Amino acid sequence: xxLVLRFVRSSACxxxxxxLSSSMLWAQVESVALxxxxxxxxKKTENHSLYIxxxxxxKLALEGNATLRSQQLSLEASRRESQSRWNSFLPGISLSGSxxxxxxxxxxxxxxxxxxxxxxxxxxxxxxxxxxxxGLNLSLTAGIPVQMKLASxxxxxxxxxxxxxxxxxLSSVASSFYNLLTSTKNLTVLEDNVALxxxxxxxxLQNYNRGLASELDMLRAQYAALSAEPQLDKARSQYESDxxxxxxxxxxxxxxxxxxxxxxxxxxLPEAQVLVDSYLEQRLDVIQKRQSVQEAELSKTxxxxxxxxxxxxxxxxxxxxxxxxxxxxxxxxxxxxxxGVSIPVDGYIPGSSKSLTVEKSKDSVETARIxxxxxxxxxxxxxxxxxxxxxxxxHSVEVARLNETIAERSYQLSQEGYRAGLVSxxxxxNSRQQxxxxxxxxxxxxxxxxxxxxxxxIALGLQVQxxxxxxxx
Numbered sequence: 001x002x003l004v005l006r007f008v009r010s011s012a013c014x015x016x017x018x019x020l021s022s023s024m025l026w027a028q029v030e031s032v033a034l035x036x037x038x039x040x041x042x043k044k045t046e047n048h049s050l051y052i053x054x055x056x057x058x059k060l061a062l063e064g065n066a067t068l069r070s071q072q073l074s075l076e077a078s079r080r081e082s083q084s085r086w087n088s089f090l091p092g093i094s095l096s097g098s099x100x101x102x103x104x105x106x107x108x109x110x111x112x113x114x115x116x117x118x119x120x121x122x123x124x125x126x127x128x129x130x131x132x133x134x135g136l137n138l139s140l141t142a143g144i145p146v147q148m149k150l151a152s153x154x155x156x157x158x159x160x161x162x163x164x165x166x167x168x169x170l171s172s173v174a175s176s177f178y179n180l181l182t183s184t185k186n187l188t189v190l191e192d193n194v195a196l197x198x199x200x201x202x203x204x205l206q207n208y209n210r211g212l213a214s215e216l217d218m219l220r221a222q223y224a225a226l227s228a229e230p231q232l233d234k235a236r237s238q239y240e241s242d243x244x245x246x247x248x249x250x251x252x253x254x255x256x257x258x259x260x261x262x263x264x265x266x267x268x269l270p271e272a273q274v275l276v277d278s279y280l281e282q283r284l285d286v287i288q289k290r291q292s293v294q295e296a297e298l299s300k301t302x303x304x305x306x307x308x309x310x311x312x313x314x315x316x317x318x319x320x321x322x323x324x325x326x327x328x329x330x331x332x333x334x335x336x337x338x339x340g341v342s343i344p345v346d347g348y349i350p351g352s353s354k355s356l357t358v359e360k361s362k363d364s365v366e367t368a369r370i371x372x373x374x375x376x377x378x379x380x381x382x383x384x385x386x387x388x389x390x391x392x393x394x395h396s397v398e399v400a401r402l403n404e405t406i407a408e409r410s411y412q413l414s415q416e417g418y419r420a421g422l423v424s425x426x427x428x429x430n431s432r433q434q435x436x437x438x439x440x441x442x443x444x445x446x447x448x449x450x451x452x453x454x455x456x457x458i459a460l461g462l463q464v465q466x467x468x469x470x471x472x473x
Contacts, residue, residue, distance in 0.1 A: 052256040052258060054173075058173050062170075064250060064251025067165065067169065068165055086148075089138075091138035092135075092136070095134045097131070098130065100129050100130070101128050133319040134317070134318050136314075136316045141306070143302045149298055150302065153291060153298065157291050160288045161288070167284065169249075171458055172249060173250060176246045177258045177260075178447040182447040183235065183242060189439045189443075194229055200221050205218055217424075221425060243257070265468055265472045266473045267472060269471050272384040276380050276383050280379055286375055289371055293368040296365040296368040299361055300361035303357050306347075307355065307357065310342060310343040311342045312340070312341055314338075386456040390453060393445070394449055397446055397449050400445040403442070404439055407435040407438035407439075411432055414432075
């Protein structure tokens, strides 16, 4: 009994010391580097895979991601249209030429006296002639300046869409990268767990054969060893699946293995409303919706001018032809110039197709404004949610780190107690499971925090490095 009391008292003291020391240790800003999976790394090297950092993975994604490449093509098309918006003042130009032959096929003879009643002459003379013409046609409408502004605005919208897609791709790459690092750490934990349970089973089997352990303890150790392997196999399968998705995301034909350590930095964020007031208007979705309102208003103006404003057409036609309809005749040049004014009337008639188009464009403006208000409300809430989430995730990291330290020490004490006969096999097994669970939760919480910071950066319209520079402790 005295031995038991001493063991319990020493265990409590050790736990207290661990709690205090770990509280001071985990308060540091930088995280402890993750242990590398040496066995997995060697296997990947043998398969001719390449290691890659997060910066390299994001660079590959910007060059090879299929979705981003399609967005680049759309951006280039909008750029060409914007740069060529001056072509509204380019007249229509036409050139034509002709070559003709005039010849007689049949000429009837007269049937008067002396004709002898003979038939007609079937042959005649032929003459060649040529002609050339050219024309310029220019149509000027009141909506041309508006159309030019629309082309420029649509290019700006295409740039915003591209940048938004770019941020989404970079964030997805970072999330996938961190998740794979977490999986690598978890595979190491599970491999160690399999080795540990096998060792414990062999020890329990030896004790059972020597009469030092019960059959129930031996069977429990055997079950723990067997149940650890499927968990490891499942984790390996999930890792390979996630790794394949990562290759597709970065657009690479080669197999790249994420490599690196988690480096966490705590953020000291201001009040959520301060973040909203400071960064709401620089979010890409808000900028996009505001530009969409401008686009709708310009489109409405263009429709109104097209339906109701007059247009002016200018044309000049020049013709070149030989005099006397002869190939060798002296060329003569003639031209004609015309000015026309067209005033649409049906645009003023209620219920006409043009008037309905104008009304539809007005509805589009109102719809764009409603979408803007909705986006602003969603953006405000998104910033608040992401900021609060980062604070919660950091707290989870600290708790998970402390829990991991305590669980590891608790398992060590359980092993010592089991060898001394003071702790049962069941209690030691529960302690081991708690340690494995704490280790897995620790790496997962770190990955979730890094992903949360990535999402906060997008919510604020900033780069991740800018977030750390502005709010990092």
